[in-house]
Amino acid sequence: xxxGKTCQVIAFLSHLKETGKNGPHLVVVPASTLxxxxxxxxxxxxxxxxxxxxxxxxxxxxxxxxxxxxxxxYDVLVTTYNLACGGKADHSFxxxxxxxxxxxxxxxxxxxxQSERYSKLMRLKAEFRLLxxxxxxxxxxxxxVSLLSFILPDIFQSRKDDLAEIxxxxxxxxxxxxxxxxxxxxLLLSExxxxxxxxxxxxxxxxxxxxxxxxxxxxxxxxxxYCKMSDEQQSIYDMELDTSRKAIAAREAAKESGQPSGSAxxxxxxxxxxxxxxxxxxLFRRLYNDTILKKMAxxxxxxxxxxxANEQFIYEDMEVMTDFELHRLCESFPSSIxxxxxxxxxxxxxxxxxxxxxLLPQMKADGDRILIFSQFTQMLDILERVLNFMKISFLRLDxxxxxxxxxxxxxxxxxxxxxxxxxxSTKAGGFxxxxxxxxxxxxxxxxxxxxxxxxxxxxxHRVGQTREVQVIRLITKDTIEENILQLANTKLQxxxxxxxxADEEKLEQSNVSLVASMLLGKTPKASxxxx
Numbered sequence: 001x002x003x004g005k006t007c008q009v010i011a012f013l014s015h016l017k018e019t020g021k022n023g024p025h026l027v028v029v030p031a032s033t034l035x036x037x038x039x040x041x042x043x044x045x046x047x048x049x050x051x052x053x054x055x056x057x058x059x060x061x062x063x064x065x066x067x068x069x070x071x072x073x074y075d076v077l078v079t080t081y082n083l084a085c086g087g088k089a090d091h092s093f094x095x096x097x098x099x100x101x102x103x104x105x106x107x108x109x110x111x112x113x114q115s116e117r118y119s120k121l122m123r124l125k126a127e128f129r130l131l132x133x134x135x136x137x138x139x140x141x142x143x144x145v146s147l148l149s150f151i152l153p154d155i156f157q158s159r160k161d162d163l164a165e166i167x168x169x170x171x172x173x174x175x176x177x178x179x180x181x182x183x184x185x186x187l188l189l190s191e192x193x194x195x196x197x198x199x200x201x202x203x204x205x206x207x208x209x210x211x212x213x214x215x216x217x218x219x220x221x222x223x224x225x226y227c228k229m230s231d232e233q234q235s236i237y238d239m240e241l242d243t244s245r246k247a248i249a250a251r252e253a254a255k256e257s258g259q260p261s262g263s264a265x266x267x268x269x270x271x272x273x274x275x276x277x278x279x280x281x282x283l284f285r286r287l288y289n290d291t292i293l294k295k296m297a298x299x300x301x302x303x304x305x306x307x308x309a310n311e312q313f314i315y316e317d318m319e320v321m322t323d324f325e326l327h328r329l330c331e332s333f334p335s336s337i338x339x340x341x342x343x344x345x346x347x348x349x350x351x352x353x354x355x356x357x358x359l360l361p362q363m364k365a366d367g368d369r370i371l372i373f374s375q376f377t378q379m380l381d382i383l384e385r386v387l388n389f390m391k392i393s394f395l396r397l398d399x400x401x402x403x404x405x406x407x408x409x410x411x412x413x414x415x416x417x418x419x420x421x422x423x424x425s426t427k428a429g430g431f432x433x434x435x436x437x438x439x440x441x442x443x444x445x446x447x448x449x450x451x452x453x454x455x456x457x458x459x460x461h462r463v464g465q466t467r468e469v470q471v472i473r474l475i476t477k478d479t480i481e482e483n484i485l486q487l488a489n490t491k492l493q494x495x496x497x498x499x500x501x502a503d504e505e506k507l508e509q510s511n512v513s514l515v516a517s518m519l520l521g522k523t524p525k526a527s528x529x530x531x
Contacts, residue, residue: 004463005132006037007040010040010041010044010045010048011045012101012130013025013045013075013101014044014045016101017048017075023074023075023076023099023101024074024075024077024097024100025075025076025077025099025100026076026077026078026079026084026097026099026102026103027077027079027102027103027105028079028081028102028103028105028121029078029079029080029081029106030428030431031054031082031403031406032403032406032428032429032432032433033105033106033432034052034054034078034079034080034403035403035406035407036407036433036434037105038050038052041078048075048076049074049075049076050074050075050076051067051074051076051077052077053077053083054079054080060083060090064089077094077099080403081117084124085120091120095123095124095125098125099124099126100127100128101126101127101129102124102126102128102129102130103129103132104121104132105432106132106133106431107133107147108143108147108451110150111147113145113146118146118150122150129151130151131147131150131151134454134455134458152204217461217462217463218461218465218466218467218468218469219468220457220469220470221469221470221471223471224475225355225359225473225475226475227351227354227474227475227476227477228476229351229476229479230281230349230350230351230354232281232286232349233281233349233350233476236277236281236284236286237274237479240273240274240277241274243270243273244273244274271480274479275445275480275484277479278476278479278480278481279350279376280324280353280382281349281350282322282324282327282342282346282347282349282382283322283324283378284322284323285320285323286323287342287346288318288323288326288340293315293318293319296337297312297314297315298311300333300336300337302336303333323346324381324382325378326340327342327346328381330342347382347389351476352444356386356390356442356474357390359442361390363440364420368420368439368470369413369417369419369420369438369439369440370421370438370440370441371421371424371440371442371456371459371460372421372423372442373424373425373430373441373443373444373453373456374423374424374425374444374445375427375447375452376445377400377425380396380423380425383423383444384423387423392420392421393419393420393421394419394422395412395421395422396422397423397428398423398425398429399425399428410434410435413435413437414437422435426453430452430453430456431455434462434464435459435460436460436461436462436463436464438459439465439468439469439470440470441457441459441461441469442473443471443473444474445481446475446484446485446488448484448487448488453488457469
């Protein structure tokens with residue numbers, strides 16, 4: 001993560017060309033990093049012929065025709081994961097190419113051997129496969145088996161099930177204290193499994209760590225800011241918590257009696273409602289009551305778009321919208337329902353927003369450049385309103401940002417220092433891109449996969465950084481977020497254990513167990529994430 005993997009791969013492919021081991025080669029990357037890869041190829045090895053494979057359907061068809069029907073020679077084809085395992089035309093074209101080396105950036109995206117992505121990319125022919133990742137292990141050791149099977153199927157594919165079975169077994173208690181606690185939690189790793197994983201990784205993994213190769217890199221300081229819920233939030237959270245507890249109790253009762261107890265997906269939906277309540281009250285419908293919705297449904301029929309619509313159906317559609325979505329609807333039709341818009345102060349009625357109100361002005365005055373990550377695009381929408389309200393300049397990048405625009409936005413953030421904040425979705429903006437011009441990273445909401453958040457924070461803490469990086473996690477006090485933080489710290493132990501950076505065993509809870517624990521009132525406090 002910021003240690004020069006891109007440069008090393010380009011040097012490797014350049015060396016192959018110089019020694020007569022010609023391509024073509026394939027480099028598969030997240031969409032956010034495609035333009036940067038093209039730029040780095042041009043920077044470090046301009047003599048190589050690089051062919052980007054992306055664009056509209058028609059543009060990609062033209063690229064395919066050019067490469068397949070002419071004598072056009074290229075050294076490296078660069079494309080995205082979505083295209084490499086996407087539609088039939090794209091995937092069939094890539095399968096028809098005889099690649100020498102296939103490089104997969106952010107290779108941990110292939111951790112699930114049962115996924116369609118894994119299956120499709122396994123069908124691409126290559127003499128040699130190379131995975132690049134800063135986080136080879138994320139949730140469990142079986143993911144390691146998937147990655148090794150992908151790069152060396154001849155060795156691992158036939159043994160994959162046996163290895164997965166070995167790593168599936170839960171560790172046994174090794175002390176009296178462990179035995180006493182075994183009924184309450186599952187051990188994440190056992191000493192024997194760690195040893196096996198280390199032995200298996202050694203011949204196939206080249207690992208570089210920051211403290212080994214970048215001892216000049218400034219420090220990275222972690223902090224947790226606990227945020228007290230607003231009264232509106234507390235009311236919503238208490239209501240959702242009561243509903244959730246009843247659902248969990250019914251599930252447990254059904255399980256004990258041998259009846260169908262519902263899927264983990266249903267529990268996941270419960271979890272999502274609690275997480276939303278911990279973020280912002282506008283992610284629920286509370287301000288737009290039924291009376292207001294009936295008025296809006298009637299009034300909006302004056303719009304040409306709705307003049308032939310059914311008023312009852314319009315009302316029913318509005319019923320399932322959040323306050324924020326309804327506010328945006330009012331903005332979209334100002335002449336008919338614009339008078340129902342929310343006042344600007346409604347953006348600020350959240351514990352986390354109150355915390356940002358205190359933090360951001362001082363950071364701006366200090367000349368800090370700030371990255372704010374959220375997993376939820378609707379939360380990013382709200383944060384846009386908040387920053388406008390606070391008169392703080394910003395940019396935004398998420399999954400809907402066109403590929404060709406993303407690098408332009410990154411360049412703009414580097415060049416225009418008066419832009420204080422960069423809003424990013426954790427998935428689209430948390431991998432591969434370089435934002436070392438920022439020195440503060442705010443994780444607005446945690447991911448269940450803590451490696452997503454660590455990847456996000458390393459957008460700033462990487463080669464080129466000259467200032468200490470401050471990483472701030474916003475946690476809503478006395479909510480499910482405290483459990484998620486504890487689970488995140490536990491999962492991070494997996495990578496450190498297999499990498500010889502920790503010795504003690506840690507506990508892992510599944511998402512379902514986590515929710516059940518919280519709903520029973522067991523909300524343990526979490527400490528700052530260890531480095």
